[in-house]
Amino acid sequence: EAQVTQNPRYLITVTGKKLTVTCSQNMNHEYMSWYRQDPGLGLRQIYYSMNVEVTDKGDVPEGYKVSRKEKRNFPLILESPSPNQTSLYFCASLPATGWAEAFFGQGTRLTVV
């Protein structure tokens, strides 16, 4: 089954404690992306990657890092989380060519206290 898997689904952490949210896809997609979703603001892109070792900033990259060492994985790293990073996070993937839709993970609800 084609899918994007995020872990964990829920996370409560304290300010400044480094954390990583994992994302993995099994469709051999070149393009992967991280979004955060906050009430009234829609999906905002944090970082995206067009292929292995190629990453770029989206609209709201401050306070986040990513890496793309393998095609299937695209982890989101918060080196020093702050309360304003409390949000619902989604990972997505889609192929670089063609017209196929994007697939989304189930979401990670992060709370930073």
Place this chain on the structure above:
Amino acid sequence: EDQVTQSPEALRLQEGESSSLNCSYTVSGLRGLFWYRQDPGKGPEFLFTLYSAGEEKEKERLKATLTKKESFLHITAPKPEDSATYLCAVRPNSGNTPLVFGKGTRLSVIA
């Protein structure tokens, strides 16, 4: 700059009351326009892809249409289970961002 605007932001309907959601876009060449449904706390769920002006797609009570500047999602005789946020996204032919999303329309259908 590629841009997607959805309206209205929120829509409240009585069960059976048909209506339409709008997605206006400006893009440097359209590869595809996508509609997604999103339930609270869950990932967006794919509904339709439209590729060219004049195209229409249907699924149960939903029908999506596309012109050169906008897309409509028509909801016929909605039921409470159609309540969700509906997201529109475009995929440009070129540029750095493969997908550009609108902010969504939050639909509530009241029994």
